[in-house]
Amino acid sequence: MTDAIAPAFVATADLSSPEAVQRRKRRYAADLRLRIYGVAAIATAIGLLGVLLLTLVIGGYSAFVQTHARIDFAIPAEQVNPADPAKANWRAIVAQGLQAVLPEAGSPAAQRAMGQILTNNTQFIVRDAVLRNPSVIGGTLTLDVPVADPFDQLQKGVIRRDTPEENRRVSDQQIAWFDALATQGRISTPFNWGLIFNADSRFPELAGLSGAIVGSFYALLVCFVVSFPVGIAAAAYLEEFAPKNRWTDIIEVNINNLAAVPSIVFGLLGLAVFIQIFGLPRSAPIVGGLVLALMTLPTIIIVTRNALKAVPPSIREAALGMGASRHQMIMHHVLPLALPGILTGTIIGLAQALGETAPLLLVGMNAFITSPPGGIMEASTALPTQIYIWADSPERGFVARTSAGILVLLAFLLVMNAIAIFLRQRLERKW
Amino acid sequence: MAGYLFLAIIAFSLAAYFVGQSAGRKFVNAEGSAVHSLPGYHGAFVAIWVGLPALVLLLLWFAAQGSIVDGLMVAGLPADLTAGKSPAELSLLLSEIKNVAAGQVFSEPSPDVLAAAEALLRWREIAMWTLVVVVFAVMIIALIAARRFLAPRYRARNVVERIISGLMIACSIAAILTTIGIIVSLVYESFEFFRLVPLHEFLFGLRWEPQIAIREDQVAGAGAFGAVPVFAGTLLISAIAMAISIPVGLFTAVYLVEYASDGMRNVVKPILEILAGVPTVVYGFFAVLTVAPAIRQAGGLVGLGVSPNSALAAGLVMGVMIIPFVSSLSDDALKAVPRAMRDGSLAMGATRAETMTRVLLPAALPGIMGGVLLALSRAIGETMIVVMAAGLIASLTVNPIDSVTTVTVQIVTLLIGDTSFDSPKTLAAFALGLVLFLVTLGLNVLALSIVRKYREQYD
Numbered sequence A: 001m002t003d004a005i006a007p008a009f010v011a012t013a014d015l016s017s018p019e020a021v022q023r024r025k026r027r028y029a030a031d032l033r034l035r036i037y038g039v040a041a042i043a044t045a046i047g048l049l050g051v052l053l054l055t056l057v058i059g060g061y062s063a064f065v066q067t068h069a070r071i072d073f074a075i076p077a078e079q080v081n082p083a084d085p086a087k088a089n090w091r092a093i094v095a096q097g098l099q100a101v102l103p104e105a106g107s108p109a110a111q112r113a114m115g116q117i118l119t120n121n122t123q124f125i126v127r128d129a130v131l132r133n134p135s136v137i138g139g140t141l142t143l144d145v146p147v148a149d150p151f152d153q154l155q156k157g158v159i160r161r162d163t164p165e166e167n168r169r170v171s172d173q174q175i176a177w178f179d180a181l182a183t184q185g186r187i188s189t190p191f192n193w194g195l196i197f198n199a200d201s202r203f204p205e206l207a208g209l210s211g212a213i214v215g216s217f218y219a220l221l222v223c224f225v226v227s228f229p230v231g232i233a234a235a236a237y238l239e240e241f242a243p244k245n246r247w248t249d250i251i252e253v254n255i256n257n258l259a260a261v262p263s264i265v266f267g268l269l270g271l272a273v274f275i276q277i278f279g280l281p282r283s284a285p286i287v288g289g290l291v292l293a294l295m296t297l298p299t300i301i302i303v304t305r306n307a308l309k310a311v312p313p314s315i316r317e318a319a320l321g322m323g324a325s326r327h328q329m330i331m332h333h334v335l336p337l338a339l340p341g342i343l344t345g346t347i348i349g350l351a352q353a354l355g356e357t358a359p360l361l362l363v364g365m366n367a368f369i370t371s372p373p374g375g376i377m378e379a380s381t382a383l384p385t386q387i388y389i390w391a392d393s394p395e396r397g398f399v400a401r402t403s404a405g406i407l408v409l410l411a412f413l414l415v416m417n418a419i420a421i422f423l424r425q426r427l428e429r430k431w
Numbered sequence B: 001m002a003g004y005l006f007l008a009i010i011a012f013s014l015a016a017y018f019v020g021q022s023a024g025r026k027f028v029n030a031e032g033s034a035v036h037s038l039p040g041y042h043g044a045f046v047a048i049w050v051g052l053p054a055l056v057l058l059l060l061w062f063a064a065q066g067s068i069v070d071g072l073m074v075a076g077l078p079a080d081l082t083a084g085k086s087p088a089e090l091s092l093l094l095s096e097i098k099n100v101a102a103g104q105v106f107s108e109p110s111p112d113v114l115a116a117a118e119a120l121l122r123w124r125e126i127a128m129w130t131l132v133v134v135v136f137a138v139m140i141i142a143l144i145a146a147r148r149f150l151a152p153r154y155r156a157r158n159v160v161e162r163i164i165s166g167l168m169i170a171c172s173i174a175a176i177l178t179t180i181g182i183i184v185s186l187v188y189e190s191f192e193f194f195r196l197v198p199l200h201e202f203l204f205g206l207r208w209e210p211q212i213a214i215r216e217d218q219v220a221g222a223g224a225f226g227a228v229p230v231f232a233g234t235l236l237i238s239a240i241a242m243a244i245s246i247p248v249g250l251f252t253a254v255y256l257v258e259y260a261s262d263g264m265r266n267v268v269k270p271i272l273e274i275l276a277g278v279p280t281v282v283y284g285f286f287a288v289l290t291v292a293p294a295i296r297q298a299g300g301l302v303g304l305g306v307s308p309n310s311a312l313a314a315g316l317v318m319g320v321m322i323i324p325f326v327s328s329l330s331d332d333a334l335k336a337v338p339r340a341m342r343d344g345s346l347a348m349g350a351t352r353a354e355t356m357t358r359v360l361l362p363a364a365l366p367g368i369m370g371g372v373l374l375a376l377s378r379a380i381g382e383t384m385i386v387v388m389a390a391g392l393i394a395s396l397t398v399n400p401i402d403s404v405t406t407v408t409v410q411i412v413t414l415l416i417g418d419t420s421f422d423s424p425k426t427l428a429a430f431a432l433g434l435v436l437f438l439v440t441l442g443l444n445v446l447a448l449s450i451v452r453k454y455r456e457q458y459d
Helices: A002-012 A018-064 A090-101 A108-115 A122-132 A149-156 A172-183 A210-241 A246-258 A263-277 A285-310 A313-321 A326-355 A358-362 A383-392 A396-427 B002-034 B039-075 B087-101 B111-149 B156-196 B199-204 B228-259 B262-277 B280-301 B311-335 B339-347 B352-381 B384-389 B407-415 B424-458
Strands: A068-074 A140-146
Touching (some): A018 A396, A018 B228, A018 B262, A018 B280, A018 B311, A018 B352, A068 A090, A090 A108, A090 A122, A108 A172, A149 A396, A210 A246, A210 A285, A210 A383, A210 B156, A246 A285, A246 B424, A263 A358, A263 B156, A263 B424, A285 A326, A285 A358, A285 B156, A313 A326, A326 A396, A326 B156, A326 B280, A358 A383, A358 B384, A358 B407, A383 A396, A383 B280, A383 B384, B002 B039, B002 B111, B039 B087, B039 B111, B087 B111, B156 B424, B228 B352, B228 B407, B262 B311, B280 B311, B280 B384, B311 B384, B339 B352, B352 B424, B384 B407, B407 B424
């Protein structure tokens, strides 16, 4: 019997035969192919992230500076009544200020064209500066005023001088005036603090994120105040006290499913329940925050349960053995030990909530609001919805502002995640 | 005002805590070890009895105050102002009065309205002060009553712990309440919708033109609510997204599990996490600003007229968004295959590619399928990318360079702007939301059950 099998066995084991070499080559080639596919897939993913970030930085960096023009505004006492400065004709004062540093404009149409160089709100900027400092009445007030968006784009090279005049949003005459200001050294491009400290505006050169940042802060505050204690209490109950029965099973399945419900459905819930039934104000951070809290709750419950599970049983047994009640064991020993893990998960959950847009659109946090909200009940926008509003705006200047707004949002997310990683590495104990 | 009242309740409970604690200390001094509970528990007992009823009262009061005050004010309106008016006109009048009361006056209001607004403010003031008096009365009574309960042998700790357990149970029920809230609100509004538009027309109709008139003076189409084109558009964009994300995500996972060195894994994984952490509104902006024009130009080069908001652009970017999702779930599934199976295959002389395709992938297939289903449910429910990059017009097509619309786009466009809760236009959004919720829920349940079953196989 063995004699019959042996020749065949030897034949297949001949590894140096041409067929075997061929076969091995093919198999190694297949191995290499899979490797290459893998590298290609990873390169695709990383490359796409790179393209995404690069387009944002290239598109957005120019919005971090803003072109300003330094104009000396004469504030004559006969035009501005010191008792009631707000009543004066500030538009005329602005026009005089421009004409003092530029060649005479002549016709009213030309004067209007000259006025368009500065932002539309220059008169209010000058008025507010005088109201803050009434001693300049009778003298001159020198201010760096943001120039209007087309001239900002001209300075940044987005609007090109070599395009024909009829295809360009600034006329040759206006460019000549602008260049005259530049040769007098009046044009400067400082860091655009307005991007962070101004509220939203119809005019790109004045639009900023402060309203959105404050709105997002209030919404996240509400979200944290609601979801953090409720989430910890729910997780502690489910992990430490709940009996294993059908009810707790239902709650568990339910929490897992809730984590995967599309965010827009939470928006519908907020609209139907918080606004329709409870009558909370539309667009207010409290509604947005409550909706975000409902979305963050499953995340917090899940991370808290994992953090509680990671505390070794010996700690619990030691506490119980010393005569602590179960509540005392959890409050005094288990929860404090699990807290770093819970905080890490909570911060990551809040970072997700900060980037969430769709539910906020449905509860109306995409309104046009020109001042930061004074509290959680006042209408406001949030950072991601502000980005959405700007992305929808037709003015050229808003394209760069949108990218810049996204960079600010990503910076906030980065900081939050960095804090979470820091907490995890510094405070979390390995048992 | 409500905020100050809230703070006052907190401060009063804190004071109550110290009252209880000092009582507890006195017991300890008088009786020593015969006291049942620590002083802190006596304090917590009093604080809970002072704070909890007051807070519940506060919430109930604010839930009821609005309608009661409105009712009192309406009852005080002159008869000729309310006579013969429909409920809609009455609610319009009511909101005008409220606006005047809030100081938002757009034109000269009539004297009746001004008087009513003043009455409204007066009633609100009365309600407010009544609330303050009632809350403080409740807190003081509770403080006295709870303090009288305290005794050296009183089991304050057990009571406090039982109340805390109750609160914890209430918190875990919050998750269930959320689900119930979602289902009830969606079903209720959808039911209203299906009274206006028959269910079969919604599910099987081929025309979707929801931009109908909300007020009578608006010019708009007659409207059609056949959602098939909307569902088809959602599926088209999701299919494109899956066609991108499944191969890229799966090959990434395969490489990371089988070939990558530790150093490479430590670099690639955080980068994928960044990709997952980018907010969707950012992807939407990327799709509109970069991807859509690029595809349009590429189409122009080969002579294709690509729509400016093509399904392809939205689908591609959505695919990028889902890559990390697919790769991390596949990674988990591949890692869950017992090491013995992998080592056995390698020991028999199989190459790593053969081990992967013949052993690991078949073994991990259920887990990967579960991950893919979860990713699909993510794609179907994704909103911002399609709101910004996909179209608004519902057209029934499978051509990826045409513009299509999705369920989520329609929900957002129907609910932004002019909304009134008795128009089929608004209610249609809730019907779409119900479909979206049910479909994603079905996919999630299916995916989780597949994953769980597969895990049990190897445990």
